[in-house]
Amino acid sequence: MAADERRKAGKFFREIKAEMKKVTWPTRNDLLAYTEVVLVVVIAFTLLIFLADSAFSYLLKLIIKS
Template sequence: MAAKDSVKKAEDKKSISKYFRGVKSEFKKVVWPTKKQVLNYTLIVIVACILFALLLAVFDKIVMFALKLIYG
């Protein structure tokens, strides 16, 4: 019984190390963006968020105006 447990632990250690070796090899394949690309993408996201917030605020004002007309 103890022999089976030790074999299983050894297999677990091998599978864990195999997993991390696979992760390491996959990270080597990743093409990381340049600093300029990260800056550009960040600015695009910030501008898009601001525009969406403004659009939502305008829509909210229109709905509130319509509701005031309807309900007084």
């Protein structure tokens, strides 16, 4: 690795470190609340997809039997 590439890599990682210090990290309570919202939405969509799949399967079985 050339000296110029090492210098660029070092600068890159220093800039990453500086940017990470600017990040506002969520509190534990915020993180738990966001996780709860994600789980509720995932469960709701799972149920919706299950119901739609069941309905389409039932309709397909009716069509095939005809």
